[in-house]
Amino acid sequence: MKKLSSNLTFQVLTAIALGIAVGALFPGFGASLKPIGDTFINLIKMLIAPIIFLTVVLGIGGMGDMKKVGRVGGKALLYFEIVTTLALVIGITAANLTQPGAGIDARTGVATQTAAQAAEASKYTAQAGEMNWVEFFTHVVPHSVVGAFAEGDVLQVLLFAVLFGVALGRIPESYSQPLIGTFERLSHVMFAVLGLVMKLAPLGAFGGMAFTIGKYGISTLLPLGKxxxxxxxxxxxxxxxxxxxxxxxxxxxxxxxxxFIKEEILLVLGTSSSESALPRMIDKLERYGCSRSVAGLVIPTGYSFNLDGTSIYLSIATIFLAQAFGIELSLTQELTLIGILMLTSKGAAGVTGSGFIVLASTLAATKVIPVEGVALLLGVDRFMSEARAITNVIGNGVATLVIAKSEGEFDEARHQLALQGAGAPAESDLVAQHTTAPADQRG
Structure with missing residues (x-):
C-alpha cells in the first residue's frame, strides 16, 4: 500500500478525482483554486527553455554531421505536415458525417449569451483580428537571446539552440568538448530540478481540475454534449x-x-496543458530508445508544428459552427478551410486556450462563419482542451519514434529494458556515467 501511495500515477489520479469532487460540491471554492494549477504550470514553463536549449545543443553536437541534422529536421517537418493534414481531413469528415451542429439555433445562442460570455468572446475575436501569420513566422527570430529565454518562447529558443549546436560542431574540438561536458552536467542538474518540481504534480492536477469543474460545472456539458x-x-x-x-x-x-508515458498523459489531463509534459517527454523518449539528438529536435519542434489534437478540434468546431448557423459549405469551401487550417493550426502553442484563439482567427480568415459564434463553445472548450492536449502529446511521441526508427537512431536494447520496467537509463545518463568515471574505468 505504501508503494502504491508513493506512485506518481496513483497520486495524480487521486488528485484529479479529488479535484472533480471539490469542483462539483464546492464550485466557488473550486474556481478559486486556479492559482494552484497555474503556479505548477509556471514551474514547468520555467524549465522548458533551458532544458530545450541544452537537449538540442547536446543532440546536434553529438550528431557531428550537419547534413544529418538537416535531414532529421526536414523529415520531421514533412511527417508533421502529412499527419496534421490527415487529422484535419478526418476531423472535417467526422463533423460532416455526425452533424453535431444540426438543430442548434446559433443566432439565438449568441443573442442570449451572458455579459461575461460576450466579453470573453469579444476578447478572442479581438485577438484573432490582431493575429498576422507573416508576423508569426518572422517572430521565430527573437529580438534578443535573453528575451527568448525570458519569455519562454519555444520556437525562438529552438532556433537559437539549433544555431548554437551547429556552430559548436564547426569549431575545433579543443574548444567544443569542454563546453559539451559542462552542458552535460547542466543538463543533469536541470532534470534533477524537474524531478523536484514533479513532486508537486498531484497538487497542480488537483488545482487545475477543481477550477475547471468549479467554474464551468458539469452541467455545461449537456447542451453541447454531442x-x-x-x-x-x-x-x-x-x-x-x-x-x-x-x-x-x-x-x-x-x-x-x-x-510507458501514462504519467505524462495523466499530468496533461489534470493541468489541461501539453506543455506540462514537454520536458519529461524528451527524457522519456530517450529512455524508450530514441537517440538524444532525435528526441531533442523532434519533440520541441512538434509542439509548434505537430498538433494533431488541435487540428482535429479546429476542423470539427469550424464545421459545427457552420451547421449551427445553417451555413452550407461547398466542397471548394471545405478544401479552402483545410488549407487555411494547415497554416493557422501551426500557430497554436501547447497552452490552454490557444486553440480557441486560433479557431477565432480561422473564422476571421474564412469570412463565412460569424466569429461571434465562438461564444457557443465557451462553456465546453475547457473540457475539450484536455483531449486536444493529450492527443498532441501522444502524436509528438509517435512522431519522435518514427523519425528515430527511420534514421537508425533507435536503441532496441534500451527499448526492451524500458518495456520490462527496468528503468532503462537514457542516452544522456550513459554519457554522464562514461565521462564522470575514473580514467582507468572508461571504455
Missing part, C-alpha cells in the same frame, strides 16, 4: 487507428508506449 462526444471519439479513433497503424508499420506497440 459536439464533445464527436471530438473525443474522433481523437480516440485517430490515436488508435491512424497512430496505431503508423506504430505497427515501424514494429512498435502503441499500447506499450501509452503505458
Amino acid at each position: 459536439l464533445m462526444l464527436v471530438v473525443y471519439l474522433t481523437m480516440f479513433l485517430f490515436i488508435f487507428g491512424v497512430l496505431n497503424l503508423i506504430m505497427r508499420y515501424y514494429q512498435l506497440s502503441l499500447w506499450r508506449f501509452l503505458g
Whole structure:
C-alpha cells in the first residue's frame, strides 16, 4: 500500500478525482483554486527553455554531421505536415458525417449569451483580428537571446539552440568538448530540478481540475454534449487507428508506449496543458530508445508544428459552427478551410486556450462563419482542451519514434529494458556515467 501511495500515477489520479469532487460540491471554492494549477504550470514553463536549449545543443553536437541534422529536421517537418493534414481531413469528415451542429439555433445562442460570455468572446475575436501569420513566422527570430529565454518562447529558443549546436560542431574540438561536458552536467542538474518540481504534480492536477469543474460545472456539458462526444471519439479513433497503424508499420506497440508515458498523459489531463509534459517527454523518449539528438529536435519542434489534437478540434468546431448557423459549405469551401487550417493550426502553442484563439482567427480568415459564434463553445472548450492536449502529446511521441526508427537512431536494447520496467537509463545518463568515471574505468 505504501508503494502504491508513493506512485506518481496513483497520486495524480487521486488528485484529479479529488479535484472533480471539490469542483462539483464546492464550485466557488473550486474556481478559486486556479492559482494552484497555474503556479505548477509556471514551474514547468520555467524549465522548458533551458532544458530545450541544452537537449538540442547536446543532440546536434553529438550528431557531428550537419547534413544529418538537416535531414532529421526536414523529415520531421514533412511527417508533421502529412499527419496534421490527415487529422484535419478526418476531423472535417467526422463533423460532416455526425452533424453535431444540426438543430442548434446559433443566432439565438449568441443573442442570449451572458455579459461575461460576450466579453470573453469579444476578447478572442479581438485577438484573432490582431493575429498576422507573416508576423508569426518572422517572430521565430527573437529580438534578443535573453528575451527568448525570458519569455519562454519555444520556437525562438529552438532556433537559437539549433544555431548554437551547429556552430559548436564547426569549431575545433579543443574548444567544443569542454563546453559539451559542462552542458552535460547542466543538463543533469536541470532534470534533477524537474524531478523536484514533479513532486508537486498531484497538487497542480488537483488545482487545475477543481477550477475547471468549479467554474464551468458539469452541467455545461449537456447542451453541447454531442459536439464533445464527436471530438473525443474522433481523437480516440485517430490515436488508435491512424497512430496505431503508423506504430505497427515501424514494429512498435502503441499500447506499450501509452503505458510507458501514462504519467505524462495523466499530468496533461489534470493541468489541461501539453506543455506540462514537454520536458519529461524528451527524457522519456530517450529512455524508450530514441537517440538524444532525435528526441531533442523532434519533440520541441512538434509542439509548434505537430498538433494533431488541435487540428482535429479546429476542423470539427469550424464545421459545427457552420451547421449551427445553417451555413452550407461547398466542397471548394471545405478544401479552402483545410488549407487555411494547415497554416493557422501551426500557430497554436501547447497552452490552454490557444486553440480557441486560433479557431477565432480561422473564422476571421474564412469570412463565412460569424466569429461571434465562438461564444457557443465557451462553456465546453475547457473540457475539450484536455483531449486536444493529450492527443498532441501522444502524436509528438509517435512522431519522435518514427523519425528515430527511420534514421537508425533507435536503441532496441534500451527499448526492451524500458518495456520490462527496468528503468532503462537514457542516452544522456550513459554519457554522464562514461565521462564522470575514473580514467582507468572508461571504455
